[in-house]
Amino acid sequence: MTPHELRTRLGELDAVVQQEQVALEHQSQRLAISRQLNALVYPVLTLPPEITSMIFLRFVVSASYCGSMYRRYTAPLIFLHVCTMWRDIASADSSLWAAMYFDFDTDYHRDAPATELQTFLESWALRAQSRPLSVDFCGDMVSRLGAARSAALMMRLAPKCYRGSSYIPDEHGPNYAFALAPGLRKIHLHRTSGLAVVAWKQLTVFYGDACSLQECTELLREAENLVECGLCIFGDNDGDFQPPRALTHMFLRNLTLFAPQEGVHIVVALLPLLTLPALHTFTLPDHKYDDNDADSFVDFLQRHSSHLVEMAVGRISPRILAPLSALAALQVWDVDPSFAYNFAALLEDPGVCFLPSLQHITWELEYPSSRRPRLQHADYEQLAQAISCRWRRNRAGGVSADVTGIRSLTLQVVLDPTETLADFHSLVDLGEKEIGLCVELIVKRSAQ
Numbered sequence: 001m002t003p004h005e006l007r008t009r010l011g012e013l014d015a016v017v018q019q020e021q022v023a024l025e026h027q028s029q030r031l032a033i034s035r036q037l038n039a040l041v042y043p044v045l046t047l048p049p050e051i052t053s054m055i056f057l058r059f060v061v062s063a064s065y066c067g068s069m070y071r072r073y074t075a076p077l078i079f080l081h082v083c084t085m086w087r088d089i090a091s092a093d094s095s096l097w098a099a100m101y102f103d104f105d106t107d108y109h110r111d112a113p114a115t116e117l118q119t120f121l122e123s124w125a126l127r128a129q130s131r132p133l134s135v136d137f138c139g140d141m142v143s144r145l146g147a148a149r150s151a152a153l154m155m156r157l158a159p160k161c162y163r164g165s166s167y168i169p170d171e172h173g174p175n176y177a178f179a180l181a182p183g184l185r186k187i188h189l190h191r192t193s194g195l196a197v198v199a200w201k202q203l204t205v206f207y208g209d210a211c212s213l214q215e216c217t218e219l220l221r222e223a224e225n226l227v228e229c230g231l232c233i234f235g236d237n238d239g240d241f242q243p244p245r246a247l248t249h250m251f252l253r254n255l256t257l258f259a260p261q262e263g264v265h266i267v268v269a270l271l272p273l274l275t276l277p278a279l280h281t282f283t284l285p286d287h288k289y290d291d292n293d294a295d296s297f298v299d300f301l302q303r304h305s306s307h308l309v310e311m312a313v314g315r316i317s318p319r320i321l322a323p324l325s326a327l328a329a330l331q332v333w334d335v336d337p338s339f340a341y342n343f344a345a346l347l348e349d350p351g352v353c354f355l356p357s358l359q360h361i362t363w364e365l366e367y368p369s370s371r372r373p374r375l376q377h378a379d380y381e382q383l384a385q386a387i388s389c390r391w392r393r394n395r396a397g398g399v400s401a402d403v404t405g406i407r408s409l410t411l412q413v414v415l416d417p418t419e420t421l422a423d424f425h426s427l428v429d430l431g432e433k434e435i436g437l438c439v440e441l442i443v444k445r446s447a448q
Helices: 003-039 049-063 077-081 084-092 114-127 141-145 147-160 174-180 213-222 261-273 291-303 337-348 377-400 425-432
Strands: 099-103 133-138 161-165 186-188 205-211 228-233 254-258 281-284 310-314 329-333 360-363 408-415 438-445
Touching (some): 077 084, 114 141, 114 147, 141 147, 228 261, 377 408, 377 425, 425 438
Parallel strands (some): 099 133, 161 186, 186 205, 205 228, 228 254, 310 329, 329 360, 360 408
8 A cells, every 4th residue: 555545554553443432421421321320219219119019000990091001101010111110019019900991892903913902801811810700801802802702802801800891692691601600799781681699699789770660670670689770771672561560679779761752751650669778879961850850869869868869860850850858969960950059049048958968060961062041151150159059058057058069069061162251250250259169160162
């Protein structure tokens, strides 16, 4: 090589050495920073594992409403991908994995092979260890996993299952679930026909549909240990039935009765037959009931007024609620101007003692595009005035007051495109007054 070529090559090597030296310096700095980070103790990691587990469990309860546990960013799966400590805590706490909620028809796992889904579900159950399982499966499991894998999965899960919600094919029937899961205490079924030999006495929670009046009374009579029950009641095929005999259920605390319009008369016929000494919560979803049905509701509410604390109803007259002396929480669906006016008038009237124990009010409206009349400013202002009067009446009576003050108010407010929450100043002012009232406004926009 010529002297010129040698000098050129030497310059190139000097440049490479300089780059390597810079890289080595960067590597040294990186190692130093890494050591500093490893030496740091984040406050959240100083919590005892038991406290961290309790926090995790709160998130798991919230995540159970998301519809599928397969999503990696929901609890408890997300705890496995944050840090080693969290992964160890989550893996060791079996209570985080005791509930399984899975939708086989969702798109979140559309491309996942059936073997992968089966392994995922079985691994979840293994993390639950010896804890009883609550299993909520919806969708077509057999089509998604295949008959053999579905049977194998259910055989593995059922012995640990105390609560189940899944579609049971007609050829098996609900007795199939009880045979697989002898410890089953809570169950949701799509049908209740042919349940004569079901082990009703072991159930504490039951939700089912397709019940006639006769089936409802027989079910409640047989399932004597039920604490919570929800029935979707359809009308009898022939429309002509003999009313069953009355029954008393000693332990039922939570009753939900749902009926399509053709089954409303079944609900009306069922209520006079029931005596529920432990009833705490009664839910009667939104349906149109005739004035002739009022006697049935009033009789039922009067007989349970001393211990009925929570109620959710829709499309009934506020006067039907008058006997409920112990009612503390009321949720009303599909509130219309007529109900709003009469309810506020009764609440404000100093001459009556309307719902004297009431503390929590929730009003829900129909979807904003509904053509039914919706609440106006005057309706909300009247409610605000009634609540204020109620509080003045409570304070004036002191410890011997005949009514309680309203503690919380949750309302759905439909706004026109030109309206803002500031236009509903009466409701906003309620939350700012020093009366201990919590006001939550859920805003919906009108389609107009």
